[in-house]
Amino acid sequence: xxxxxxxxxxxxxxxxxxxxxxxxxxxxRAGQRLRIVDVEGNQAADTLFFNAADVADxxxxxxxxxxxxxxxxxxxxxxxSTSGKVLLEIVADTVGRHDTLGGACASESNTVRYDxxxxxxxxxxxxxxxxxxxxxxxGLGKRDLTHNINFFMNVPVTPDGGLTFADGLSGPGEYVExxxxxxxxxxxxxxxxxxxxxxxxxxxxxxxLIWDADVL
Amino acid sequence: xxxxxxxxYDTVIGGGKHWSLKLRAGTLLRLTDTxxxxxxxxxxxxxxxxxxxxxxxxTLKCQHTFKLTRxxxxxxxxxxxxxxxxADTSGWHDTVCxxxxxxxVAERWGERSYQLYRNEWTQNGHDAFLVEAGKYGLGRRDLAxxxxxxxxxxxxxDGALHFDATHATAGxxxxxxxxxxxxxxxxxxxxxxxxxxxYPRKPVAIHIGRAQPxxxxxxxxxxxxxxxxxxxxxxxxxxCGGGAERLS
Numbered sequence: 001x002x003x004x005x006x007x008x009x010x011x012x013x014x015x016x017x018x019x020x021x022x023x024x025x026x027x028x029r030a031g032q033r034l035r036i037v038d039v040e041g042n043q044a045a046d047t048l049f050f051n052a053a054d055v056a057d058x059x060x061x062x063x064x065x066x067x068x069x070x071x072x073x074x075x076x077x078x079x080x081s082t083s084g085k086v087l088l089e090i091v092a093d094t095v096g097r098h099d100t101l102g103g104a105c106a107s108e109s110n111t112v113r114y115d116x117x118x119x120x121x122x123x124x125x126x127x128x129x130x131x132x133x134x135x136x137x138x139g140l141g142k143r144d145l146t147h148n149i150n151f152f153m154n155v156p157v158t159p160d161g162g163l164t165f166a167d168g169l170s171g172p173g174e175y176v177e178x179x180x181x182x183x184x185x186x187x188x189x190x191x192x193x194x195x196x197x198x199x200x201x202x203x204x205x206x207x208x209l210i211w212d213a214d215v216l
Numbered sequence: 217x218x219x220x221x222x223x224x225y226d227t228v229i230g231g232g233k234h235w236s237l238k239l240r241a242g243t244l245l246r247l248t249d250t251x252x253x254x255x256x257x258x259x260x261x262x263x264x265x266x267x268x269x270x271x272x273x274x275t276l277k278c279q280h281t282f283k284l285t286r287x288x289x290x291x292x293x294x295x296x297x298x299x300x301x302x303a304d305t306s307g308w309h310d311t312v313c314x315x316x317x318x319x320x321v322a323e324r325w326g327e328r329s330y331q332l333y334r335n336e337w338t339q340n341g342h343d344a345f346l347v348e349a350g351k352y353g354l355g356r357r358d359l360a361x362x363x364x365x366x367x368x369x370x371x372x373x374d375g376a377l378h379f380d381a382t383h384a385t386a387g388x389x390x391x392x393x394x395x396x397x398x399x400x401x402x403x404x405x406x407x408x409x410x411x412x413x414x415y416p417r418k419p420v421a422i423h424i425g426r427a428q429p430x431x432x433x434x435x436x437x438x439x440x441x442x443x444x445x446x447x448x449x450x451x452x453x454x455x456c457g458g459g460a461e462r463l464s
Contacts, residue, residue, distance in 0.1 A: 056355070056356040056357045057356075060314065061273075061312075061361065062272075062312055062313055062314030062361045063314050065312060065313075065377065066312075066313045066314055066377070066408055066409065069376060069377050070371075070374070070375040070376050070377060071312070071371045071375045071377065072375040082356065082359065084317065084319065097375075101273060101276060101277075101282075101312060102273055102276075102277050103271065103272075103273025103274055103277065104273075106274070106293065106295070108293065108294045108295030108296075108449070109271075109274045109277075109278065109291075109293075109295055110295075111295045111445060111449060112274070112278045112291065112295045112442050112445045112446050112449065113277070113278055113442060115445075116445055116448055116449075125293075142267050143267060143357045143358050144357055146360055147271075147272065147273050147360065147361055155277075157282045157371040157375065158282070158371075159370055159371065159372060159373065160370075161281060161282045161283035161308060161370060162280060162281060162282060163276050163277065163280050163281055163282045164280065165277075165280075
């Protein structure tokens with residue numbers, strides 16, 4: 001369900017542009033709001049969340065979609081951890097539908113999806129690995145890089161069990177916003193995919209904004 | 217020198233139980249829902265490097281499918297194929313709904329403790345996987361989206377999920393041909409969307425044997441161009457000494 005936010009960017013305590021193909025990792029405190037902006041449109045924000053107090057308790061796509069009874073994420077979706085805790089809740093969304101089935105691109109899956117000789121092309125899971133490698137004090141590694149959310153991606157499921165990759169519902173300046181229900185580590189790969197028409201073969205920047213609970 | 221008694225093995229895993237085993241490339245694993253209503257949760261790892269594990273999103277997007285059935289291959293996160301579904305009378309298996317949990321089982325059917333109920337206690341899929349994973353040094357961080365064999369969950373146009381309680385019929389079977397050495401964890405706990413009035417304690421028959429060799433016109437390998445490339449990735453792995461020799 002589409003819903004606009006009443007928060008003003010001027011009151012954000014943090015603003016950061018994630019360049020296409022880069023990652024961003026940071027910690028949100030309980031009550032803070034995170035907005036992800038699709039600056040130029042149809043760019044995938046491959047996103048993972050971890051309970052900051054117990055990183056093994058992390059975002060779980062399967063628990064989230066099963067408990068809400070729907071495969072798509074939008075306003076009102078509670079993003080659940082593997083133990084069933086609410087990590088964050090989506091409180092605003094100008095797009096209306098986000099994917100959490102398609103996972104993150106990898107150089108290895110690129111070989112299968114596109115061509116064996118695509119094996120050295122940049123991919124989200126390489127960005128994830130670099131992020132956890134450069135921030136190894138967080139105690140994260142490859143086994144923690146689980147199934148993510150693809151904000152701004154449209155991956156419709158058909159009633160007969162097909163999976164399609166449709167043109168995006170997003171556009172320039174569209175955003176999704178969520179409130180942290182506990183302290184969470186957020187890891188975003190701004191998807192570098194050059195082989196998929198979802199982003200018109202043109203990866204573009206994302207912006208993230210954070211508001212403190214006391215300005216809400 | 218030991219003598220091989222048989223090239224096949226058959227057993228039955230009762231409902232609400234768990235097991236694990238390592239299967240060599242070339243093995244055929246047949247699961248049969250003997251009574252109807254079964255659910256078999258399953259996870260897959262490369263025993264040489266358990267960081268390589270079944271990846272449901274890659275499996276679905278590589279084959280543009282939401283369900284699993286004959287012709288599909290189950291992919292690892294490394295672009296390789298653990299196993300191919302070479303036969304299937306069920307037509308739809310779920311891989312997006314995860315597992316039942318202790319809290320869910322207690323709320324839905326009431327907790328039946330081991331102390332009071334012994335082997336009739338009500339185990340759950342999540343904890344079953346933790347037990348089997350622990351036998352190989354794996355834990356919470358190593359669990360991922362699993363397969364739920366025999367369970368059909370469809371999505372409507374608006375994305376709403378629907379569990380088909382009539383889907384798992386008695387006698388349904390699925391044949392998995394393993395394309396690389398694989399560590400398999402499995403449980404027979406209820407599907408997390410099963411709202412049967414009684415805890416569904418449904419057994420599954422397991423047959424282990426030798427698969428037919430993969431022919432050039434193999435249905436699974438040729439069902440999509442992606443799968444030809446997945447098999448090529450397995451070939452590279454085996455060329456470079458990965459895994460034991462394929463059973464033949």
